[in-house]
Amino acid sequence: MSGQLLRLYIAGRTAAASRAIANLEAIVAGLAAEGQQIAIEVIDILERPQLAEDERILATPVVIKKLPPPVRRVVGDLSEHDKVLVGLDLKEA
Amino acid sequence: MSAETHREGATIEHRPDVAPTGIAGLDRILRGGVPAGRPTLLRGAAGTGKTVIALTFLCHGIAAGEPGVLVTFDESPEALLAHAEGFGFPARRHVAEGRLRILDMRPDRNEVQVGETIELTVILARIAHALEGLAATRLVIDAIDGIEATFASYPSLRSELARVFDWIRERRVTCLITTGERGEFSTRYGLEDYVADCVIALRQEVTNRVMTRVLRVVKRRGGAHETNEYPFLLDAGGLFLVPVTGAELTAKVSDRRLSTGIPGLDAMLGGDGPYRGSTVLLSGQAGTGKTSLACSLVRAACEAGLAVLYISFEESIDELTRNQRVLGLDLARYRRDGHEAAGPEDHQDDHRDDHPKDGLVLRPVRAVELGLEEHLMRVMRLIGEYRPDLVVLDPISSLAGRGHDPAAKETLLRLLHLLKAEGVTLIATELLSDDGGGVSHLDVSSMIDVWIRLRRHENDGEINRLITVVKARGLPISNQVKEFRISGAGLAIEEPYLGTGGIAYGTARLARAAEDEAELEQLDQELERARHARDQLTEVTAAAARLARIEEEAKGAELDRRIAQIEQRLAQIARARAAVSRGRE
Numbered sequence: 236m237s238g239q240l241l242r243l244y245i246a247g248r249t250a251a252a253s254r255a256i257a258n259l260e261a262i263v264a265g266l267a268a269e270g271q272q273i274a275i276e277v278i279d280i281l282e283r284p285q286l287a288e289d290e291r292i293l294a295t296p297v298v299i300k301k302l303p304p305p306v307r308r309v310v311g312d313l314s315e316h317d318k319v320l321v322g323l324d325l326k327e328a
Numbered sequence: 329m330s331a332e333t334h335r336e337g338a339t340i341e342h343r344p345d346v347a348p349t350g351i352a353g354l355d356r357i358l359r360g361g362v363p364a365g366r367p368t369l370l371r372g373a374a375g376t377g378k379t380v381i382a383l384t385f386l387c388h389g390i391a392a393g394e395p396g397v398l399v400t401f402d403e404s405p406e407a408l409l410a411h412a413e414g415f416g417f418p419a420r421r422h423v424a425e426g427r428l429r430i431l432d433m434r435p436d437r438n439e440v441q442v443g444e445t446i447e448l449t450v451i452l453a454r455i456a457h458a459l460e461g462l463a464a465t466r467l468v469i470d471a472i473d474g475i476e477a478t479f480a481s482y483p484s485l486r487s488e489l490a491r492v493f494d495w496i497r498e499r500r501v502t503c504l505i506t507t508g509e510r511g512e513f514s515t516r517y518g519l520e521d522y523v524a525d526c527v528i529a530l531r532q533e534v535t536n537r538v539m540t541r542v543l544r545v546v547k548r549r550g551g552a553h554e555t556n557e558y559p560f561l562l563d564a565g566g567l568f569l570v571p572v573t574g575a576e577l578t579a580k581v582s583d584r585r586l587s588t589g590i591p592g593l594d595a596m597l598g599g600d601g602p603y604r605g606s607t608v609l610l611s612g613q614a615g616t617g618k619t620s621l622a623c624s625l626v627r628a629a630c631e632a633g634l635a636v637l638y639i640s641f642e643e644s645i646d647e648l649t650r651n652q653r654v655l656g657l658d659l660a661r662y663r664r665d666g667h668e669a670a671g672p673e674d675h676q677d678d679h680r681d682d683h684p685k686d687g688l689v690l691r692p693v694r695a696v697e698l699g700l701e702e703h704l705m706r707v708m709r710l711i712g713e714y715r716p717d718l719v720v721l722d723p724i725s726s727l728a729g730r731g732h733d734p735a736a737k738e739t740l741l742r743l744l745h746l747l748k749a750e751g752v753t754l755i756a757t758e759l760l761s762d763d764g765g766g767v768s769h770l771d772v773s774s775m776i777d778v779w780i781r782l783r784r785h786e787n788d789g790e791i792n793r794l795i796t797v798v799k800a801r802g803l804p805i806s807n808q809v810k811e812f813r814i815s816g817a818g819l820a821i822e823e824p825y826l827g828t829g830g831i832a833y834g835t836a837r838l839a840r841a842a843e844d845e846a847e848l849e850q851l852d853q854e855l856e857r858a859r860h861a862r863d864q865l866t867e868v869t870a871a872a873a874r875l876a877r878i879e880e881e882a883k884g885a886e887l888d889r890r891i892a893q894i895e896q897r898l899a900q901i902a903r904a905r906a907a908v909s910r911g912r913e
Contacts, residue, residue: 246449254445280450284457287450291432294446294479294488297439308436311443311482322440 239273246295251312255296258313347502350388353569357554363525367503372530377562378506382468387417389466395427397458402471405430415566429458435478448488452495467503473513493523525549561705568709589628592821596806602778605751611758612782618757623652629718630662636688637716641726645690656818662688704739724756744775777801792834
């Protein structure tokens, strides 16, 4: 289960975006400590709006896990780490 | 709706500050269209027609060279495309050609929400990206209230939505935002008061189990608009709004006449039939021949090269055609619409003008369950679609005869005004009740130019049809009640019997005439006898005169002879006397 990628979509470097990035990094760091390697890609849709279109994103920050299926999406500033892990199917509920 | 679109294009002046919606009646109410470069709010409960208006607005703009972006928070893009195609807009082609883009902003129900804060900047980024990509000038945001339910848990939603609306306002794009009435969304987010320059409210009400949809322009910043509630029609033919309110009578007055196809009736109307463009009402009880008379007018109009729209409310087209054929009138000959299926047909703008302008179009409108207003609007739309010179409404009483619905009467008046204003001749039949004493219940008589009344005359075990011209504006009319005959040879007006016994029709007329015949014969004989006697008398007199003359002559000759004898005697005496005196000397 290595090589997983989480894409975090933000709309500009807002406070909420920064919080989400920090939260996601903390979550991934926690998983790394358990031996799960997960990469994060941060995409600013202000720079690449077509990606927002393709992913049908309505609100940011949002983190999307494409693989393995099914697709998981978690929206918000990701402040509750457990909920994020469950939402992304990285941890049993 | 396409026909009106064309028509309105000509009459509504193009102003740079308005963007026509493409719905004729709405554009008229809005004095040209929604504010260009500004947001307009369209609110109404589910099913009131918001999306249809929005799609029409977009596709009309695209057809006029303004690319458009459609943002949907509710229906799927596929459903919207199918919807638009259903109304005759080539939406898929628009998408393929890059003139229409649909942004799917339906919320993802599986999305997990975590935290206190969300930002809706991405909505703006996506819209801006699409607008720029297409160089679009029209934007529709459909069912914006859908977003609230999705992100209801976020305290930041309110300020984020306000930001979205501010952005739209600043964007200077002609925008139509639709929203439901749920929880007064539009008021709570200041859409109504602050964001939108124009607010249109749609409403539907059910009275007597019949649904009526109404539209009202609530607000229009920096511009005039009509303030009434307008009923409108929404079906497969699109949205149709009665565009006429307080219309002035600006009828194109015509001096040309239209033959009724019945010489006797033309004669009753001053010789040539009614004026073109007039409103003709044919009133009568059941079976008096209203439809047949109307069909005769239709034939005459078709023969004169006019375009005729016949709207039949009770008889089906097949029945009508058959029944008239029996009377020697082949309506099918004049039809230009062939036998295509009834109902709204394609509404593609491009095809409309391919129709030949003259000929007959027969249309049944039979949905009894419709409200009267909806009924009338269907009629108006058909008229807008076919632009006839002459319209037959058979019978008009099915539109307003019951008279319980003031709105229906108003709409009927609007219809009559509309036809007048367009210079269209109207032939309306009116079914009178048998016990009504021939009184019209339409209560629109002031709008009628020519009123012909048909009635039954029952006498001596038979029914005859009588025809009277009650009024005919501007025409010298016959004030006589005449007989109206319907037979396999067609329609004819018969002079009634006018004799010593009063006026008589039908067989009674014939009977009276027969009585007269006998009397005449008798008189003739009497005359003959008297003449004969007279002649004889003359002869007797002459003979007597001859006899008298002969006797006179005989008597005269006798007297002459006597005179001569006496003169001879006297002469003899004189001679004798002379001889005696000579002897004495």
